[in-house]
Amino acid sequence: DQQVKQNSPSLSVQEGRISILNCDYTNSMFDYFLWYKKYPAEGPTFLISISSIKDKNEDGRFTVFLNKSAKHLSLHIVPSQPGDSAVYFCAASNDYKLSFGAGTTVTVRA
Amino acid sequence: GAGVSQTPSNKVTEKGKYVELRCDPISGHTALYWYRQSLGQGPEFLIYFQGTGAADDSGLPNDRFFAVRPEGSVSTLKIQRTERGDSAVYLCASSSLAGAATDTQYFGPGTRLTVL
Numbered sequence: 001d002q003q004v005k006q007n008s009p010s011l012s013v014q015e016g017r018i019s020i021l022n023c024d025y026t027n028s029m030f031d032y033f034l035w036y037k038k039y040p041a042e043g044p045t046f047l048i049s050i051s052s053i054k055d056k057n058e059d060g061r062f063t064v065f066l067n068k069s070a071k072h073l074s075l076h077i078v079p080s081q082p083g084d085s086a087v088y089f090c091a092a093s094n095d096y097k098l099s100f101g102a103g104t105t106v107t108v109r110a
Numbered sequence: 111g112a113g114v115s116q117t118p119s120n121k122v123t124e125k126g127k128y129v130e131l132r133c134d135p136i137s138g139h140t141a142l143y144w145y146r147q148s149l150g151q152g153p154e155f156l157i158y159f160q161g162t163g164a165a166d167d168s169g170l171p172n173d174r175f176f177a178v179r180p181e182g183s184v185s186t187l188k189i190q191r192t193e194r195g196d197s198a199v200y201l202c203a204s205s206s207l208a209g210a211a212t213d214t215q216y217f218g219p220g221t222r223l224t225v226l
Contacts, residue, residue: 004152006152031211032211032212036217041219042219043114043201043203043217043218043219043220044153044201044217045217046214046215046216049212049214051212089152089153091152093211094211095210095211096141096143096158096166096205096210096211096213097155097158097166097169098143098145098153098155098215099155100145100152100153100154101152102150102151102152103152
């Protein structure tokens, strides 16, 4: 059963504009949420996380928003840069076991 | 410092054969995880080691899959009687602490297994 869903398989955005990636989850026991970024032929790299006690966490150009009542989180990238072109995975956990979404491929156009 | 390494990077085998996939975690990391990523999906948890012992192997799909970590560092994922459905990228990750949700998991590049 897919406990974490990323309904948009791809996103194309112009350089300098905002990228918004969405993620929904079904398990109310999840209390920690993460975004990973993956380039081809490399493993996923941790990007940013948020605890369920918060609704926003910011790190430079990356901000993650959490809406617990809607079981929804999003990742905002502002401004988008060509190096941001990658696959982004949303993940959730309540212990060591990460549950991942299927990923969103982001393409940043020059 | 060196990240998580996995060998081989690619493995092609025939149906019914036995394969071993190796993972070298970041030095000093006590927690080690295996995940499997099938085409078009996100990684799925297979097994978690804390030190030498498998603390949680609930994600292993069946008894053809087995993993060991005899000295608490390098781990080997073993697949017997491979099937075409085993074709996937097998990812290894490690973390420094006791395997809590907040411990960042650092992933290796994966081994792409193709079963013909």
